Amino acid sequence: MEQFKCIGVTGRQGRAEASDTLTRLLQFLGDRKLSVFLDERIDNLLPGHGLPVCQRTEMGERCDLVIVVGGDGSLLGAARDLVHYNVPVIGVNRGRLGFLTDICPSELETQLSEVLEGQYLEESRFLMEAQVKRDGTLIGEGSALNDVVLHPGKSTRIIEFELYIDGQFVYKQRSDGLIISTPTGSTAYALSGGGPIMHPTLDAIVLVPMFPHMLTNRPLVVDGNSELKLVISTNNDIYPQVSCDGQIHIGGAPGDQIIIRKKPEKLRAIHPLNHNFYEACRSKLRWNYQEYSR
Structure with a gap:
């Protein structure tokens, strides 16, 4: 599996929860001595971060992985901008359902460590x-x-x-x-x-x-x-x-x-190894009938 060295970070603007998760994410990436580019759209959320800032088009050209911090809407926008560049995308959920952004913030470091070391699942989405x-x-x-x-x-x-x-x-x-x-x-x-x-x-x-x-x-x-x-x-x-x-x-x-x-281009969607579509349906759509059988 591919190991990632240059990381682009983008996400949702204007929510304190997203800002807190972004701060943790950048600390985590910095501790691993990775090259990081920050989307100019979220630059104002992290004053004094000291990272290079770029547009998503440049991120697509320069990075070998893009991490989206936000909800599914944030990932939808990033996907449309990045699909032309064949760069893989993964999401950290700071929204509601999170069908597309499937890394839980509480497990950010653990799950991203595995991804960065090449342990992940990849899907092609059109x-x-x-x-x-x-x-x-x-x-x-x-x-x-x-x-x-x-x-x-x-x-x-x-x-x-x-x-x-x-x-x-x-x-x-x-x-x-x-x-x-x-x-x-x-x-x-x-x-x-x-x-x-x-x-x-x-x-x-x-x-x-x-x-x-x-x-x-x-x-x-x-x-x-x-x-x-x-x-x-x-x-x-x-x-x-x-x-x-x-x-x-x-x-x-x-x-x-x-x-x-x-x-003609397809999105490269990255997931943690424990990703399971049917489990996502059970948890997010509440298919687990046992909750209602009491």
Whole structure:
């Protein structure tokens, strides 16, 4: 296994818990005499740290491991920025569920010691890219590790749109929108919309209708290499939005086309040796029925 010598550190801004964990992390890395670069976005959280500061693009070019301190949202943003550089990423959880940031802060030193010594698990996670086109002209684009969502924005009215998969017409739907999720995102927004949980190593995409007008519109799982096209009907009176990971938002209009496909680059996700997807589901989704059988 690869051993890491140059470490990039990024994370969530504005929370005291994250700052405390960042301080411990930098102390730990400093004690091991490793080269460390700090994301400029969190520079102000650690006054007087004395470390070189850089943008994530430079971090991707110079580091052989990036550690994200924060919640899943923090890792989603880092993944989109770093996927082009083939640098592995690992997360220390300072959020809520922490499906992606799976190192517990209380075990930070123990678990990271094993990772830095080459004892870890590595997974390949794919991202999607979305393009919004108007009259054939690109007006916006974004990437997503979790999901791409067509939704009505601030409106409460339903959206009418058509779905095509690999050029084949699938259906015309009237609903609050559509969640298009990777396996990584299947435990996030898609799950709350009634979608299936998919193992993160699957090469598949799930489409989850949001409150469809016809109850027979159910979640649909398709091949991960499929090209999806949504056409917003010209009959719509509202201007819906396309959101990527809930962090990038593109305004749409009647007649727009949204093209969604897998990105060619993949994220290298690092986990501690004791990482287990099903255990994560049991603990974070409370599948352990014994808790409720008393």
